[in-house]
Amino acid sequence: MLYSPMGMRFREAMRSKSALPPQCVTSLVQKAVELQRIPPLLIGPYTLRRPIILAPMAGVSEAPFREIILHMGAGLAPTELVSAKGLLYKNARTESYLRHNAEAEPLLVVQIFGGEASSMAVAAERAVEAGAKMVDINMGCPVKKVTRTGAGSALMTDPQRAAAIVSAMRERVSVPITAKIRSGWDKEHQNALEVGRALEEAGVAAIAIHPRTRQQGYSGSADWSMIKALVDTVQIPVIANGDIFTVADANRVVRETGCHGIMVGRGALGNPWIIEQLAAAYDGRPLPAPPVGARRAYMILHHLEAHIAHHGHELRALKKFRQHLIWYSRGMRDGHAFRERVMVHESRTAVEEEIKRFFGGVQVQNFSESPIYDERTALG
Numbered sequence: 001m002l003y004s005p006m007g008m009r010f011r012e013a014m015r016s017k018s019a020l021p022p023q024c025v026t027s028l029v030q031k032a033v034e035l036q037r038i039p040p041l042l043i044g045p046y047t048l049r050r051p052i053i054l055a056p057m058a059g060v061s062e063a064p065f066r067e068i069i070l071h072m073g074a075g076l077a078p079t080e081l082v083s084a085k086g087l088l089y090k091n092a093r094t095e096s097y098l099r100h101n102a103e104a105e106p107l108l109v110v111q112i113f114g115g116e117a118s119s120m121a122v123a124a125e126r127a128v129e130a131g132a133k134m135v136d137i138n139m140g141c142p143v144k145k146v147t148r149t150g151a152g153s154a155l156m157t158d159p160q161r162a163a164a165i166v167s168a169m170r171e172r173v174s175v176p177i178t179a180k181i182r183s184g185w186d187k188e189h190q191n192a193l194e195v196g197r198a199l200e201e202a203g204v205a206a207i208a209i210h211p212r213t214r215q216q217g218y219s220g221s222a223d224w225s226m227i228k229a230l231v232d233t234v235q236i237p238v239i240a241n242g243d244i245f246t247v248a249d250a251n252r253v254v255r256e257t258g259c260h261g262i263m264v265g266r267g268a269l270g271n272p273w274i275i276e277q278l279a280a281a282y283d284g285r286p287l288p289a290p291p292v293g294a295r296r297a298y299m300i301l302h303h304l305e306a307h308i309a310h311h312g313h314e315l316r317a318l319k320k321f322r323q324h325l326i327w328y329s330r331g332m333r334d335g336h337a338f339r340e341r342v343m344v345h346e347s348r349t350a351v352e353e354e355i356k357r358f359f360g361g362v363q364v365q366n367f368s369e370s371p372i373y374d375e376r377t378a379l380g
């Protein structure tokens, strides 16, 4: 059971509708036909609670955030990318990425990156020893420090090496191996289908695809037609990722691609409630409005408390939490002034007071005005 720092049970805080203006509850009801049509998602021996997955995000997908996302109803929430070499050499910092509460995360997915089959296999074994029930291979990271070692999106340029990595991992561990790929290295080399076939043959249990090239980084828009092409090419589940910010986006990606699951990254930054909405849409329930006032404050305080407990060192944790506060306060009236105030605090009490005052006292703009909450508007 999760508890809020203010003594209120987290679950109760999440359920309580008392702080919600009534128009918020009814204005967000939306048809979710396509999402509801996705059959149960099977990955290896596991059937996910829902085919809704948090994208692995470095610096974000830490245990406290993953737990919140799972609590909101996601089927999976993988770790951020973890270095295979770091696991191999038992680097303390690398191993800290594997820390989790097995009760809260019964289906831990650890994403690892590396370019060599042998070290990736040993790293997979270490991840499994630490509690991973699935291991995901990062084949999308565009960062030079990663790609120049042959890892991340560099693996897209060498499907045979990627397949050899899968085979080596499968020889060493029996948990399902999945992969997260991009559409290719650059515009001229968009080989996701070739890579998908090679990975399937080597035995991956599912593939998530972010259909942008390495060259694109995060610019332009995700080419969902590539997701459909991959769905049509392989027999294993394909998880659609890229530019899913709303329930409407999720319905559209399912309709346009026939994907077997959806993965949300930036849409969940400062807005874990997108997962709650997607879960409701998938279940055929009315969409809950993102909370305002006290409920929003409780949730953020809970996140802060869990974040500090996870990191141990209070000041370091507070500094790291600032990015979440930036995201949580985006699109909110007086958000800028709040961010300026909260960024300088170095005491937990002062930060908590700011959160209570700001999130507990102000209303989120636009929620009650627009029929569908659109994170892109809020971010803009």
Ligand SMILES: Cc1cc2nc3c(=O)[nH]c(=O)nc-3n(C[C@H](O)[C@H](O)[C@H](O)COP(=O)(O)O)c2cc1C
Pocket: 055, 056, 057, 058, 059, 060, 079, 080, 081, 111, 138, 139, 140, 141, 180, 210, 241, 242, 243, 244, 263, 264, 265, 266, 267
């Ligand atoms: C802050 C941040 C960190 C990321 N870290 C990772 C990572 O560790 N592993 C990975 O496979 N992708 C990583 N990504 C990429 C996301 O998983 C996802 O593919 C990408 O953001 C597109 O999805 P979106 O449009 O829903 O955000 C990261 C993205 C962001 C924004």
